[in-house]
Amino acid sequence: MEYKAFEHLVRRLELDSNSSPEAFRRKVFAIGLGAYATLFGLLAGLLALFAMLVQWAIESHRAFAMIKAGLAGLFLLSLIFVILRVMLMRLDPPTGRELVRDEAPKLFDILEKLYGKLHGPRIQHVLITDEYNAAIVQHARFGIFGGYRNYLLVGLPFLLGSTPKEMLAVLAHEYGHLCGDHAKGSTTIYRQRRLFVAMYQHLESSADDNVVSAAIVRALQRFFPYYSAYTFVLSRQDEYEADQVAVDMAGHTATSQMLVRARLLGDWIAHDFWPSMYENADRLERPPFMPFSSMRLAIKANYDEWATKKALDTAWATRSDLDDTHPCLRERLDAIEMAPVLPPPVDTCAADVMLAAGVGKKLEAELDQDWWEVNSRGWVHRFRHVQNSRVRIGELSASPLAKLSVQDLLELASLKLDFEDTASAKPALVELMKRGGGPYPRASLMYGRVLVAEGDRRGVDHLREAALNEPRLLEEAAQRGYQFLLERDGEAVANRWWGSIVPQDEPA
Incomplete structure (x- = not known):
């Protein structure tokens, strides 16, 4: 179809x-x-x-x-x-750090109230994860024959970034899935x-x-x-029903604030906090701070960066698509009859209320340790690679471009694209494109990147040359050219250009 x-x-x-x-x-x-x-x-x-x-x-x-x-x-x-x-x-059971009642008495009290109010099944395991998310998972121990165990997964970043009332809305939403057998249905659908x-x-x-x-x-x-x-x-219908459970338990205001905050703060953590964290590997052999121990402060300190009218307008304009069963923010707020409003700063986060004294800091330290065990080798490798590359840029830049070999010019342009910017790579590429003995597909690809970054229509010609001369560069060249033409000239022009270089049996 x-x-x-x-x-x-x-x-x-x-x-x-x-x-x-x-x-x-x-x-x-x-x-x-x-x-x-x-x-x-x-x-x-x-x-x-x-x-x-x-x-x-x-x-x-x-x-x-x-x-x-x-x-x-x-x-x-x-x-x-x-x-x-x-x-x-x-199926493998979900993973995370299991919480016991003594570590989170208020959170377990809320679950008890949900059991009594909604008359649903009990949750056997509460797991803390490192994601900005919360979820209910039903794990079938005996395949299609059932034997379900209920898991509540709560991301520590979610606890650090939400108010207690918003966290109540989150827990009610997730438990609403369980009461409606949504989780069991999701497991069955996944298995089928x-x-x-x-x-x-x-x-x-x-x-x-x-x-x-x-x-x-x-x-x-x-x-x-x-x-x-x-x-x-x-x-998608299940999401609307779970949102209504959240409204019934936490109220319209807390639920709408939770939905808006989850979208805006979630985007900021994914697209700003973590990329900024990993950028430190370009200059430091060890992180200047650990991510989870610093996240609470980072969320507060950068409130004016992620809780903006522009970010809210963008989220509000985003429509539901077929890549995510969650409806878009506009449709979820419309369903509970609430207008989009920026959530206020969090004075006391849910982690401080729902976790016992000292447990929040303990969990932050544990997740930091786990994160560093997974990422330390890649972090150090990146640091050394960047340092060596910058030394190499200095060595190559010390010679006049006219005296560099074709291979050296390719290396210099590639390094400058990776560690500086497109403009700094242009002189080496201009010099290379004048050399005889071509074609040079990699140079054409890089020069095309530079030109389209400048808004120069000639860039797609160089991207075409790269794609036609080196099949391994086809996908990147085609995608970059298509995106440039889509934004500049519209979908029809972009599609014609794509069809001119991508073989007909290649999926678009």
Whole structure:
């Protein structure tokens, strides 16, 4: 199914979901049961067919017939094994640092209130993670036969950046998924997706030679897009329902502030805090500060950087897409009838209220230690690489460009692009492009980058030259040229240019 057709199907199903949420949920549940019934029927049929082959081979008493039956039986066994393996697979349980009640009495008290108010299942494990996120996960210990254990995952950055009331809204939202069996449904959907994909990959290569494989592949090609669309819309419906649980437990104001803060602060942590943290490796062999111990202060100190009208306007203008089952901020706030307002600074964060005295600092230190164990080797390697590269830039820059070899000019331009800026790399590239003996695809790619950064339309010609002369550079050159033309001349021009250099059998 083409993307546009899939998008149209999703939009149509969203209308069905909005008009009758419970009926839509029952329909998706029936589709899931039907998929499992079909799979069990297929499995039973394959087993019966295998038994018939064995019986036929035994009764035929002919060597040729036994060989044919054996080959067919091996194929059937491999397919049966794939289906059984994926149906019975045990997904890994979520990971994190487990919290006990004594470490977070207020948080566990809130969970007890949620149990009593919403009459849902209990959470067996509360895990602290290093992400700016919170989630409910149901882990099935016995595959499709269940044995569910409920996990609440709470990111320490989320606790450090939220107010206690907003954290209540977060916990209510996540527990709302559990009360609605959303988490169990997500686990079932994930498992079914894995099964369909595994079957398709296993059978696609033999579809041209085997009638059974071809039939199953065609069925999956027709069924899977519809299954994906229905389950996607249901997952988005689940988010709206969980938001309403948050409103019922924490109120409209706290829920709306939580949604806005989560979007703005989450973007800042991902796109500013962590990149700035890793940029220190360019000049220091060890971090000047550890990330989680400094995050609380960083969030407060940079409030005016991430909580801005511009950031809110950008988030408000962003529409829902098909890459994320979470609705966009505008649709979530509209659903709870709240306007977008910048959240106030956090005076007392949720970590200080919900965790016992000293536990917050302890968790920060533990996550810092874990982070450094994972990143120390890469950090030191980056530091040394940058220092050596800057020394090399100095060595090459000490000679006139005209006296440098082609290889030295390529190296100098590449290093300047990596560690300085596009403008500083331009002289070396201009000198190189004058040299004979070309083409020089890497130089063309770099020069194209420099020119499009300056807004010069000639840059796409150099990108084209790089793509046509070196297939390994095709993807980067095509993407850079397409993005430049898309912003400058529009989608039609960008698409024509893409089609002129990307082979037709290449996916766009």
